[in-house]
Amino acid sequence: MRVILIGPPGVGKGTQAALLGGRKGVPSLSSGEIFRREIEAQTDLGRMAQRYISHGELVPNGVTIEMMAKRLRDPEIRRSGFILDGFPRTVRQADSLQEILADLGLPLQRVYSLYAPDELIVSRLSGRMGCTKCGAIYHSLSKPSTREGYCDVCNSPIVVRTDDQPDTIRERLRIFREETAPVIEFYEELGLTRVIDASRDAEEVYKDILSELE
Ligand code: AMP
16 A cells, blocks of 8 residues: 545644554554654654744755655555645655655555544544654543553653644644645646545544545
């Protein structure tokens, strides 16, 4: 499987990537998650990325492309394929991704464009929490963890992301429209985009993607 999940923040890309990856044994590559790990490990890349992420801005294309190219060139990814979650987010990133994949001989199969109304996105993001270790996603109302504050999967602390604050959420939505919506058109022109209504339950969305993929 070689697919991209694209859509505004909070639309459920991470949840779908985990469901699809779990079922098919295909690793998901989340650029946001990789940045968060770098931030936690306090690497140079993490410190640099943090300045942008905390304001809801995009990390510059150059470093983002380099970071993702390195992951995609991993032999394991060549064998198993990938689910890209959160990358590419600009047309420049999409162009570079085409070059990297052509070089590896791994053409994209599908790009799923997930959409949901803004009000739903804001309410989903407002209660969202993520595991600091394995990245599992929870929601204070719709999907609380069994033991408050700790992950059901690996028992590590779960936290609200610093960029899930109302002002930052609005900025991320604005950037999505400006920078990332054109990426959906880019793949539409290549005949790869399939539009998915992600305002429904995660399980229903997942079934839709799966049946389209198969
Ligand atoms: P996410 O977890 O996908 O919502 O990403 C969190 C944040 O990481 C984003 O708001 C951006 O600041 C940064 N980020 C993630 N992916 C990218 C990307 N492809 N290009 C630039 N910045 C990114």
